[in-house]
Every structure is written in C-alpha cells, then in structure tokens.
Amino acid sequence: MEIRNVHLIDGTYELFRHYYALPSAVDANGTEVAAVRGVLASIRGLLGEGATHIAVATDHVIESFRNALWPGYKNGEGIDPKLLAQFPLLEQELDAAGIVVWPMIEFEADDALAAGAAAAAADPRVERVIVCTPDKDLAQCVRGARIVQLNRRTRTLFDEAGIVAKFGVAPASIPDYLALVGDAADGFPGLPGWGAKSTATVLARYRHLEAIPPDPSDWNLPVAQSVKLAEVLRRDRERAFLFRDLATLRTDIDLFDDVDRLRVRPSARFMAATESP
Secondary structure, three states, X not given: OOEXXXXXXXXXXXXXXXXXXXXXXXXXXXXXXXXXXXXXXXHHHHHHOOOOEEEEEEEOOOOOHHHHOXXXXXXXXXXXXXXXXXXXXXXXXXXXXXOEEEEEOOOOHHHHHHHHHHHHHOXXXXXXXXXXXXXXXXXXXXXXXXXXXXXXXXXXXXXXXXXXXXXXXXXXXXXXXXXXXXXXXXXXXXXXXXXXXXXXXXXXXXXXXXXXXXXXXXXXXXXXXXXXXXXXXXXXXXXXXXXXXXXXXXXXXXXXXXXHHHEOOOOHHHHHOOOOO
C-alpha cells in the first residue's frame, strides 16, 4: 500500500517553540506543562490534516558524542529547568498516544531525523518524507522532492531546489557550508572571514572542503578577499574538517525495520483532548 507522506518531527524544536510562545500552564501537581500541551495539540492538528505516519525525535539528553569533539558544542547549560523537565513528559505522552518517539541520548534528535528520513525514503511505498524542522543542518537530508524540509511555523516547504535557492549550495554541501560559516545554535564558530556569500560562491563550484584548491585564483571572488580566505583555510584546515564532522548528521542509527511501524493509530481520547497531559 502506498504511503503518501511520512512526517518526522523535531520534538526538541517544537518544545522550545511552544515553551516561549505559550503562557504558563500547570497541571494538578503544579508541574509546568504548557509546552507539552502545545506540541500535542500541534500533532493533533497534523493528524487532522490527514497525516498517517509520524515519528517525533527528542534530545532526551541535551549532550551528545559531539561534546567530546568540541568543548563549545551546545549543551543543557542555561536552559530553563521548567523546559527541560517537559522533555520526558512529552516522550511519555507521545508514547501513550500511540505516536513513535525517538528519545536520543548518545546521538541528537537531528541525527534521528536524518537516519529516519533516509530509512523511510528507501521504502518504495513512501511518496514523500517531510522533515519538520527549521534547523539548517537538516537541509543536508533533502533529496529532490522526495525528502523535503518543512518549517511548520511559517509553513515553508523546501525541496532540493529550494535549499539551493536559500543557501546557494546543494544539500550535500550543507555540512561543508556550516563548517565554514559556523552554526551559532550548535556552538561552533566556523572560520574567520568566511561569510555566507563567499562560502556559497566557493562551494557552489567545488562542493566539498577537500576539493577547494589552495590557489584561490579560480574561486570567483575578488582577488584580495580570496587571498585572505585562502590563508585562513590553510591555517585552520583541520578545524574546518572538525566543524564539518560536527555538522554532518548520522544516518547509520537503527530506528525501525518497517515504515509501517510509524503508522499512527491515535485513540479518540487523544484526538479529543484539549488539556492533556
């Protein structure tokens, strides 16, 4: 049976988004639950629009293997405890509702989304995989019009042509792009002087870091700028490769053996609820 869409949702982003968008709400025990309620309501809305196969990835532990590679990589420091406490609650509620949840510990939610997208797209019954997150590192997962990225807040959908239009590089070059420009959300700075435009210009031509020639005469940049950037790249070449490793999402995580396991069979109680948990 053909599966029109598989929706893979960034639960970490959704919790953050709803936590800062919604007024505080507590349950009978005095526990803050507004963000969880917001995410659950959002998923009910998605089901109401006809979604049939859904998985939600969360950062059950904010740190991952990447923290051992780069000391400045993102961690749980500074996150409101009232927000952090809602992660296990969301996971519990999703599981009770019959929705697949991937609580990540060694890896990140983004890795689960990447691995899940690759696995779902490998099933010929699946027409399209929709990765629901605005995070730019997930742009590397987009493939043609088969794996796409959706910002649910703005309802903006990006296929491969959309990623190229947005970043100036193909999805396969996104880790290289982030290695040079940096990713403040993930805590690594990129290389000095390498901005979005210069990086896109060079990578549109050479695609990956190792293919960029040391002689910048063919970089299609102003001479003075290209000479300066070439010096930075020579000096910080190993750091650039490290940052690319940080930005490269893992797709070798075993999450499911059959895409049918992602089919949602929500209870009438879940669909009718307005104040759960």
